[in-house]
Amino acid sequence: MSAGTLSGRLDALVRRVVSPPRLTSLALHLLAVGIALVFAVIVLAGILAAYGTAPSAVIEVVGEYALTPAGWVAMVNKGTTYYLAGLAAAIGFRMYLFNIGIDGQYRLGVFAAAVVGAAVGLPMVLQIPLLVLTACVVAGAWAAIAAHLKASRGVSEVISTIMLNAVATGVIAFLIAPERFGAAEEGSNNTQTALMNESGWMPAIHVPGLGEVYGFTVVAVLVGVLFWVVTERTRFGFEQRASGAAPRAALLGGTDPRRMVVLTMVASGVVAGLVGLPELLGATSHRYGISFPAGLAWVGLSIAIVGRNHPVGVALGALLWVFLERCALPLDLIGIPTEVVAVVQATVVLAVVTSYELVHGMSERSARRRAAAFARGRADTTEAPAETAAESPAEEHA
């Protein structure tokens, strides 16, 4: 009965958006991405037409100012940060959890890492793992608060993590004061932590002819591989999948879905803890200050949706996001407001969700046809009772 209610249907819709069923073949993925691209390009063309700008002018200015050698490096560096935020969001989405607290989690984590990095001076092989561990543990612990509230009290993680973001801001503001963990700098009113020990500065990768790519990009790639291995090859990944898709099935099979909620939320927080590290360990300042990038939760959530919760998809999504943001300035040069970038990003989210839904519907129907045709063929040859699956699967599913 409740399945027919508006909130029930909305809930089902949201679930499909954030944790869609997967397409079964690469060809279907390409088809879905193709449709999404066409749609996004049409919208973009409409916007350009509204501003009276020729597409060739856009291509020219983007090519000239955005796609420079330095531009590519900057995109990969910023993309690393976005990728980690996207993975953190994707972990939650696999169980329909909205970890909006990625923001607070990574800021607390990176702040703690900055403080430890300034206070401790181990050799680099120990120092960097220590900083990573610090950030992950602090961020994971912060996520555990929301996880506990959800599992034991049923508090929506959306509400609790938004509030915990605000609390994190307050906590950091309190702790970063010069009389506590902050350090005042001569001639600057920028509140920030002390400069980290040099053993915690992660060496960059020098790409000839382009520039310096964050060393942490390698770590991000490894995290992506780990994400795939855990989701596809481990019991934990399966239990997570089953608990999200069919909680009763998981429960009867011996998996406690509430325990999975806690573990998933904490895992998402742990990965969120990495989000600030490329910047902290790789950029030039090596401090945490009020100018440190914030608000990455929404970026991460969007990228996870566009990337379909798959590590490769999330990587492509992250690169697309930074590319679009990089286009903001050149576009401004030819009179298109930078806000257009946000419009295009939103269009991409909608286009990807819609086209995947479309393609999934197609592939599902074709799978049913195949199974029904096969069942009938078998019935004809074996003289066994007929099974015309015209109604049963379709109806039961609905």
Added chain:
Amino acid sequence: MTEQTTPSGSTATAVELDGITKTYPGVVANDAVTLRVAPGTVHAVVGENGAGKSTLMKILYGTTRPDHGTIRVDGRPVSFSSPADAIGAGIGMVFQHFKLAENLTVLDNVILGAEPMRRSRFGAIDREAAAERIRDLSERYGLDVDPDALVADLGVGRRQRVELVKVLYRGARILILDEPTALLTVQESADLLGRIRGLCADGLTVVFISHHLDEVVGISDAITVMRRGRVVADVRPGETDTHELAVLMVGAEPAALPLRARGAVRPPLLALDRVSTGRSPGGGRLDQLGLEVGRGEIVGVAGVEGNGQDELVDALLGVLPLTSGSVVLDGEDLAGRSTADRRVGGIGCIPQDRQREGVLLDEPLWRSQLLGHLHDPRLTRGRWIKVGAVRRAAETVVATSDVRVPSIDLPASALSGGNQQKFIVGRELDAEPDLLVAAQPTRGVDVGAQRAIWTRLIGAAERGTGVLLISADLEELLTLSDRIVVMVRGTVVAVHEAETVTVAEIGRSMTQAVA
């Protein structure tokens, strides 16, 4: 032969469907179906799941449009583009699952969407007139429905009658009843069927869909048998019996079930002693329940739904904690053992809701092999899943359990209900459990799949597995069980020997303690 002389002397049909064809992608749901229903009769349509009955009824009720074919009501050609058109033509449909708002009265439910307005400027609802009309209908057709009663207070049987009043209130002269007795007890069914005959006596026409062939033979004036989208026979109840109908539906003699000696004394396996639980999320509980299953024994659990059957499954699997009593399996008290432990330790489970509990619909079929078997050393090693082994196990189940699917990479949702269920049964028996808890193992599957599943359950018992068979299908219980226990309000109120007990006796046990 379906044409009949009406009281007025003219030859007419109440409903005439001619050459109805409806194709869904890849499947012909209705293939040139012709159905003639004489006025004032009960006309049954029988067939397996997927035979095309529901599609045909949807076409008659205006929710689906046929690709070809004509519909005539009372001799006039009609074309329905929505149920509103069908209702306008005097057709009403009662669905298998009630569509009633529990927190409203019978009156409110009946008039919802068809509210009678006072002839005043403000258009207030004329409740008095509506209540009067409902009392009229109730009296005239012997439905015994009080317009002021709250639906939440009504039993299942009476709710079904409220549904009847709802369609009659909208002026239906032709009623489509989709499995009207599916949720009723034996007594309630008999009662409802009697009242349906009463409707016809008053000139209404009833099109009746049912799986229960004995009901069909008992109540109908004419029977249409469908198979794979076609009408394969039009028969009269006096000229046929349930066996012949079953053969017509399936298109072949049903495969004989293996013989099994029943009622023997068997070594003990499972013993539940005065088991009580708190309320489950579903609202039921167990209350001092006692039950025993021996090795190789099939114990059937009968009872009206919602009398603790779901809680019994949950308690056995360790999902619902006990407040008192003990569950002993193979000499070992299961108290404190986790669900995962119990699954590894020899309890298999065929859950009652295969779509939510038995498979992962959107995932490739092979992944569902892992449900409930995450700790099976053949499929996992510590924290790691052996993907190759899981796929091979799924292939084996598909092959040995006759799951008709071309590839284990198709999503489970692509399979028909019968094939999903055969997969689940195969998966559970593949692990050779000591105890198999089977809840509604053949609900909603076709006769072929039902036979296959019954054969597997009998085979498992022969090899020494104890089977606890929870079912709403009395035929299933009588066919398979050694003993049948009857559950009422979370406890066992009667134990019958399956080979000697009658349906009526079980029915009496199911309702006696309720009164």
